[in-house]
Amino acid sequence: DGGITQSPKYLFRKEGQNVTLSCEQNLNHDAMYWYRQDPGQGLRLIYYSQIVNDFQKGDIAEGYSVSREKKESFPLTVTSAQKNPTAFYLCASSVARERELFFGEGSRLTVL
Amino acid sequence: QKEVEQDPGPLSVPEGAIVSLNCTYSNSAFQYFMWYRQYSRKGPELLMYTYSSGNKEDGRFTAQVDKSSKYISLFIRDSQPSDSATYLCAMLGSGANNLFFGTGTRLTVIP
Numbered sequence: 001d002g003g004i005t006q007s008p009k010y011l012f013r014k015e016g017q018n019v020t021l022s023c024e025q026n027l028n029h030d031a032m033y034w035y036r037q038d039p040g041q042g043l044r045l046i047y048y049s050q051i052v053n054d055f056q057k058g059d060i061a062e063g064y065s066v067s068r069e070k071k072e073s074f075p076l077t078v079t080s081a082q083k084n085p086t087a088f089y090l091c092a093s094s095v096a097r098e099r100e101l102f103f104g105e106g107s108r109l110t111v112l
Numbered sequence: 113q114k115e116v117e118q119d120p121g122p123l124s125v126p127e128g129a130i131v132s133l134n135c136t137y138s139n140s141a142f143q144y145f146m147w148y149r150q151y152s153r154k155g156p157e158l159l160m161y162t163y164s165s166g167n168k169e170d171g172r173f174t175a176q177v178d179k180s181s182k183y184i185s186l187f188i189r190d191s192q193p194s195d196s197a198t199y200l201c202a203m204l205g206s207g208a209n210n211l212f213f214g215t216g217t218r219l220t221v222i223p
Contacts, residue, residue, distance in 0.1 A: 004155075040120065042200070043156075043213040058210065090155050100146060101202075101211065103155035 002027045004104035006091050011109045013078075013085070021076045021107045023091035032074040033101065035090040036060060043090065049074055050096075078109060086111045115139055118201055118214030127223050131188040135201035135214045138182065142203040142212075145177050147186045150198045150216065159199075160186065191221045 004025045013019045025032065034046040045058030049068040063082025068074055074093075078085045088108050092101040118135045125131055133147075144163055148156035160175035162168045168175045174187040184203070188195055201214040 006155075040215055042116075042118075042215040043202075043211075045210050048210075092155075100158045100161050101156075103148075103157065105155045106153070108153075 004091055004093055004102060006089075006104035006107050008107060009105065011107060013109060013111050015111055016080045018077055018079050019085075019109065021078070021089055021091075021109070023074045023076065023104060024072055025074075025091075025093045025102075025104075026072060027093055027102060028071075029093035029095055029102070030071070031094045031096060032068070033092040033094075034058075034064070034066065034074070034076045035092065037088045037090055037106075046076065046089075085109055115212040116201060116203060116214045119217055120215050122218040122220060124220045124222060125191055127191060127193060127221055129191050129221070131191050131195070131219060131221075133186040133188075133199050133201075133217050133219070135184050135203075136182055137184075137203055137212070139203075139205060139212075140179075140182065141205035144204040145175070145184050146202040146204075146211070147173075147175055148200040148202060150200060152197075156200055193221045193223050196220045 007022045031050045033048040035043040044060050046064050047066040049055035065077045090106050091104045094101050116137045147160040149159050150156040162175050165177045165179045172189045176185040198216040198218045200216045202211045204211050
């Protein structure tokens, strides 16, 4: 079945470590997105990509990095520069801008 | 002022009740309006997608957009325990890259 796969589902990290969250989609969507979800704050956009080898910063990109080497893949790295990385991270894709987003099941990162 | 305001609830209703979920917004450029349902520890899934003002019905769900009041609603008829989830509104302006999400309303339908 078509969909978005995020891994790992749960991840624990020590302070000062970088960690990479995986996002793979087989929907043949051009656009992919990373959101962060915190209680009481809704979803906030970290990075998005509309085409391979191109991506743009969202509202809260500081301390994060991404790559888009393949259409199907959009990994997110949470670096040690991110001051408050504990959160639920959601990857999404869409056919194009202005179309509905399809979300993965999320990755919960906890910094110890 | 936030772009999108949504009452976080929680909201508890008995099974069979009609549920009304609402969002207000400040940006008159928003043209695309969506409602997502998110079960606990899962990603959001799209429920309704509407363009501009008016009503859209899909089974027990009706989405309503009133652009003059900058107000959108989602109505759930004959609510079921399986409707218990957090409901997120989202909206987008033409030519924009970013969806603006509400904080979500947590709904519990009691059997």
